[in-house]
Amino acid sequence: MKNEYDVIVIGAGPAGSIAAKTAALKGLDVLLIEKRQEIGDPVRCAEGVSKIWLRKHIEPDHRWICADVKGSRIYSPDGTMIEMAEEIAGGEVGYVLERKLFDRALAYESAKAGAEVMVKTRAMDLIMENGFVRGVKVMHLGETYDIRAKIVIGADGVESKVGRWAGIDTSLKPADIETCAQYLMSGTGIDQNYCYFYLGNDIAPAGYVWIFPKGEDLANVGIGILGSKSGGKHAVDYLNEFVKKTYPNARILEMDVGGVPVSGSIEKTIANGLMLIGDAARQSDPITGGGIINAMEAGKIAGEVAYKAISKGDVSTKALQEYENKWRSTIGYEIDNSLIVKETFTSFTDKEIDSLAHSLEGVNFSSMSLLDLLYALFRANKKLLWDLRVLFKNVVKYELDFER
Template identity: 75%
Template sequence: MKDRYDVIVVGAGPAGSIAAKTAAEKGLDVLLIEKRQEIGDPVRCAEGASKIYLKNHVEIDKKWICADLKGSRIYAPDGTLIEMAEEISGGEVGYVLERKIFDRALAEKAAEAGAEVRVKTRATDLIIEDGFVKGARLMHLGKKYEVRADIVIGADGVESKVGRWAGIDTALKPADIETCAQYLMTGLDIDQEYCEFYIGGKLAPGGYVWIFPKGEGKANVGIGLLGSETGKFKPRPIDYLNKFVEKRFPEGRIIEMVLGGVPVSGSIEKTSTNGLILVGDAARQSDPITGGGIINAMDAGKIAGEAAYEAISAGDVSEEMLEEAYEKRWRTTVGHEIDMSLVVKNCFINLDDEALNSLAHSLKDVKFERMLLLDLLYALFKANKKLLWDLRVLFKDAAKEVAKNKL
């Protein structure tokens, strides 16, 4: 390992690998580190990603596709079904990935672009001088390294330390975190072309249960609950999940389990400072409604890699420069979608099962194929007039969508 690079990327998930790949393609000398010995393991999500947006970053390889979905099915507390086509089902519906293969493939692409990849290497601290991040202190196979760089990109996940070391407030309240449990199950009788979502206070308070097919009778079956809905005297996510599995898949068999947390807080105040950029879950860039973050992470990672090149080329890695090159760009694209999702999350999170059933009844006969946002809002308002006020900010987006489609 050298003692200096242009860019150090901490974390080899989708955000980190795309950032490293983008920066390396621009000709920068990049070090990409991952604290675990295997990239992509353990899997910490349902593994769903939109086909359209995924193709913006990589050429699709069948080796890391488990299922090709047609859409999603959402079940209200009383069992009312709403079926949505893939195109309007959100950023998590399209392909179900094999993340253990997918994440490694992204890291390989970063390496092919020229980045140096080091596993079993963790950052223990940042080098900060005169108010600027100047590199990182690393530990690799028991040996300590002090490695300097013009920019450090923190892609170290929901538990990110990189941002805190640089003085960025990344604290999350319990209500800002989805605590999750997931089984990989086999022997399931399910439709492999649709993912399923189950909502309701008794089933998953402040969250939902998901089923993402993985082919050959397998699926990721998981649950996410708001942190505020779990605690010392409340059932754990795994307890709710076990209850669901016992009822829905009595003959199913569990072959893997994963536990973790996902930020659903919406945008934090800042994601960059002198010599530092945060991306992915470290920057709280996951969707506040679903907790999904693969596509957002890749989008932000690309912007971060481009911003690093622009800043280093200009000889200016100050907070002001990175705000222009990174902050403003991701906030007007990825960030805008996150902000709109947060509005919806805050509106729906307090609806009881009766209200959710009412909404489902108003939508069950709607053909969800290529519906405009305005159409969806109108259908919702028929069931709950209060939503007209709570979701008023979305009308601006709906109006823009209508105008765009008329051009």
């Protein structure tokens, strides 16, 4: 550890490791710190990720891929099943990862690119001078150190403090977080080619149950409920009910818990000398809860912008605005659309969800685009069309742009 770096990245999850790698490859002097003694552990994630997007950041490696998923099966409260093939299921299909190994592989990439990595090293505060972030106060094995940096990148996850220290309020309201619990189970008997989703306010209020294959006869069986619906019963209580009823003979091999930000884009993710990325910037998808790809995308942009800003000798918000603009016009656009869908869907009764599912029964999904799917839904559900009118306008625009 030195006294000074070009960039300090706080948190060695997918966002932080990609940011550190990107900045290091540009030739910057980078320190990546992780408060835990092991990168990637404990897992707080269902571990599903889109193949196409993953490949943009790292070559898939069998050592951290547990299952290759062909499609999704979604069950409405009355048991109606909608099957989505690979082409249209989007973020719900791809690989199911072993995050413990995946996260470490990403950190390794950053180390190979030249970044210094320190574990068991926790950020305690920012060094602030004249309204600029100038470094981080860290604790390593009980000793505190002041480490200076031209730019600090906060990738410190759902429990992020970095933004707050710089005056950015990142606190989540109960309706802005999905509270989640998951078991890694053996013996569920699921088809390993599919991800399964169960909807319904009785089993998962304003959330869903997921079952993601993890290879052999293993699966992640998890649940997320909206924080505002939690309290009387907690996520783990709903999970236990589902598991007892659905897989009474399956065995639990691991327990994971976590909170997923579903607030949608926050107002500000930069300050002078500071960028926030990943869950720390609340960049997870408000409808699926997926955060890995968005985190890596943001990490890459932040790493590149850090290089440009440092090269020009200007790390003010004026220079870092490029990060803000780039992520908002790419992943931010998707996040905003998902937020509209989330707000509509979390207000639905079980009956309304069933009627949506019925309207899709018998539809051949393999030949459908996302736009066809939405048309089918809207034809059968005029109220949905009205509720989602803003999204509909955006999707049409996006799809047309996409096809051009």
